[in-house]
Amino acid sequence: MIGAIVHQLTRNLDDKQVREGGFAPYFVDHTTGVYPTAASGSPWNAAGIGVKGDVICDLTEDMAAEQKARVTYDNILRMSDDPDVNNVIRFLREREIVHFQRFGEAVRLAKEKMDQKNVYFTNPAFDK
Numbered sequence: 379m380i381g382a383i384v385h386q387l388t389r390n391l392d393d394k395q396v397r398e399g400g401f402a403p404y405f406v407d408h409t410t411g412v413y414p415t416a417a418s419g420s421p422w423n424a425a426g427i428g429v430k431g432d433v434i435c436d437l438t439e440d441m442a443a444e445q446k447a448r449v450t451y452d453n454i455l456r457m458s459d460d461p462d463v464n465n466v467i468r469f470l471r472e473r474e475i476v477h478f479q480r481f482g483e484a485v486r487l488a489k490e491k492m493d494q495k496n497v498y499f500t501n502p503a504f505d506k
Contacts, residue, residue, distance in 0.1 A: 379466065379470060380470075381412035381413075381414060382412065383463055383466060384412065385410055385411070385412050387460075387463070388401060388405075388410045389410045391405075391410070403419075404419075433488045434485060434488060434489065434492075437481050437484050437485045437488065438485065440477075440481045441478055441481045441482060441485070444474045444475075444477045444478040444481065445474075445478060447470075447474045448471055448474040448475060448478070451467050451468075451470055451471035451474065452471065454467050455467055455468070455471070
């Protein structure tokens with residue numbers, strides 16, 4: 379959705395606006411196509427997805443990802459003065475909060491099913 383917003387905001391830029399807005403390096407490589415990158419310019423890749431195959435570890439990682447996205451949306455809202463962009467970002471931010479809460483509930487439920495005596499919450503089906 380963020381990529382779509384960026385595309386909508388940049389698709390009609392003229393050459394002067396591309397240069398003055400600091401968009402030229404991106405434009406040279408991708409025109410106004412959606413190419414997922416961090417604000418630093420680093421392209422997105424799957425290395426940022428932490429999966430260990432342990433339910434508690436993976437759900438905790440999911441919670442962290444939701445919080446990181448929420449902070450990113452907070453930062454966008456601090457910088458943006460476009461009401462249309464801000465409305466979408468606020469919706470996405472609220473969604474991250476709900477996701478964080480649901481993942482937290484999933485952690486609690488998973489812990490209830492695991493060995494409560496072990497502080498690391500190992501899965502007795504695997505860790506005999």
